[in-house]
Structure formats: C-alpha cells, structure tokens
Amino acid sequence: MSELVTLQTYLGTWAGSDAARKAVAETVTAIAEAGIGIAELVARGPLEEGLARIRGTDPNAGGDAQKELDVVAEERIRAALLPTPAAFLASEESEELIPLNPRGRLVVAVDPLDGSSNIDTNVSVGTIYSILPYDPAVHADPVSAVMRPGVNQVAAGFLAYGPATILVATFGEGTQVFVHDRRSGDFVLARAAVEIPVETKEYGVNQSNARQWHAPMRRYVEDCLAGKEGPRGKDFNMRWVGSMVADAFRIFTRGGVYVYPGDKRKGYENGRLRLIYEANPVAFLVEQANGGATDGTTRILDITPHHIHQRIPLVFGSKAEVEKIASYY
C-alpha cells in the first residue's frame, strides 16, 4: 500500500516556505480540527439532547430559525480561528463580521452548520468555509474584503459529518478529498484530484416547490421526468438529501446536478442558498473538479455580492448538465 498522506503533510508540501500559503494552511487546519469536535457532537445524536432545539424567537442573519447546534458550531469555529492568521469571520449565524486576530491577513466566511433541518434525523450535516485575502491598507472597511466575487477566494471547502467525516478542499490547484481516520485522528488524503463526470442522469431539487418555480425550471424538470420518451432521450434519477454538503459530496463522487432556483415564494426570489458562504465555496470546489456552477445562467464566481447574507439561485455539478439548464433559461 502506498504511504498515507495526512492533511498536515499535504498542507506542509503545498505551503512550503511561502508565508501567505502557510497562513491559509494554518487556517484550514484550525477549521478541520473544529470540525472533528462538531462531528463528535453530531455523532452523539439524541444523547446530545437539545442540539436541534430552536433558539429564541429571532431568526439568524439569513432569516432562518436558529438551532442550538448552529450556534455551538459557530462558537467552535470562532474559538478555533482565534489563534490563526484570520482577521475576521463572516458567518451565517451572525449579522456582522466577527473580529478575530487583529494582525490577520485573511477573512473567513462560514456556514457553521449546513443542513440544519437534518440535525435530529441522523442524516449528514456539515460546515462550509471560504477564505479570502485581507489587506487593511486596501480594505479600510473589512466588509469590503468579503464583498468580492468568488474568483478572489484563495481556498474553500466543506466538512460533511456523515458515516465518515470528510473534508473536501481546494487551494486553487484541483479539489481534494480527505477522510478523518478515527483510529489515528488524522485527516487522510483519499482523492488527490476529484473529477466530476461531465455528463449525468441524476438531478437533485426540492420538487415540492415545483408549483412555485418559474417556467424554465419547470420545463427542465418536466423534460427529465419524461425520460427516454422525452426530449432528453434518457431516464433520470432524482436524489435530494436536503443538506447541500451531502448532495455536493454525492456529486463529487458520481456526478449529478444540484439545483435550488429562485421561485415565487416570498423570500425565495433568489433561492435559498447564500452566495458568500455557500454558493461561492461550492462553486470554487466544483470548478476545480471540472464541474460548473451558475445562478442558472451566470457563473457564480463572477458575481459581485451586495450583502453578506444575500441569497443566490444555485445550479452546480456535471458541466454539460449545468450548461443544459442554462439553455432552458
């Protein structure tokens, strides 16, 4: 058997003696370590009573009900990042940026707990992160460092807390999958260069919203449902976990598309997913794995954000299918 490559070794080689890369490596290591703690909590399931309990009456910054584990996960990530070169944290659970290391030269954006509606169902949930450079001389207001198109990310990834705790990461040189080895305690490299198949016969969408969709989305799904007899000429399969990290990991494994379009419901005009800490990191990972990510037509990584918590319609996965969806719009 070839020698195992741990996250630590991988990052050591990637960073070398480059100070900026070392800062990114340190930051990702801290997030991964916080993830191990969150995974342990999640794995206690119903024994950890109250993790799925709704906190208070106020929604979070993104407008969703906030659950206990959303807040615990954010707190763990914040604490883990304090000694790292991250200057600020943007989080789904906090309206404003959270200050970290005053000498830091990075900003981190996180969805501390993705898949909140699955917390008490023993289904995978996860943590998503996006890392951008920060220069106080350029970004007098640190918010402006976060409000940049996703092409500016230097690293991004997510942890999925499922049967295995997985880290899917990119540092701009392909997409890697690491698995947390519960025996050694290390994250071990499992796939050095993920390639999402270009073509697919699998789509994922919350079909219960069909009556709220706009015409292009309705037509796309109708054509998938028509299968071999329809205009697509092939039978499709549908998969929807309801935790984007889990749906994304399936796509990294065997291809497919994830779609959360904007629809007619109030508050869902731009879909459900947040641009800065959900769509951007996933788009970076997907593109580095030869896939595509758009808001239906426009490349996600080119979109300039106008608000930390803004939502964006999201389509990502197998490149040819993402392009096919764009053709319906």
Ligand SMILES: O=P(O)(O)OC[C@H]1O[C@](O)(COP(=O)(O)O)[C@@H](O)[C@@H]1O
């Ligand atoms: O419940 P719906 O409308 O199908 O939405 C599911 C989507 O919402 C999300 O849960 C949003 O993320 P949060 O749990 O972080 O709010 C995604 O993970 C998931 O794909």
Ligand SMILES: [Mg+2]
């Ligand atoms: Mg989320």
Ligand SMILES: [Mg+2]
């Ligand atoms: Mg969340």
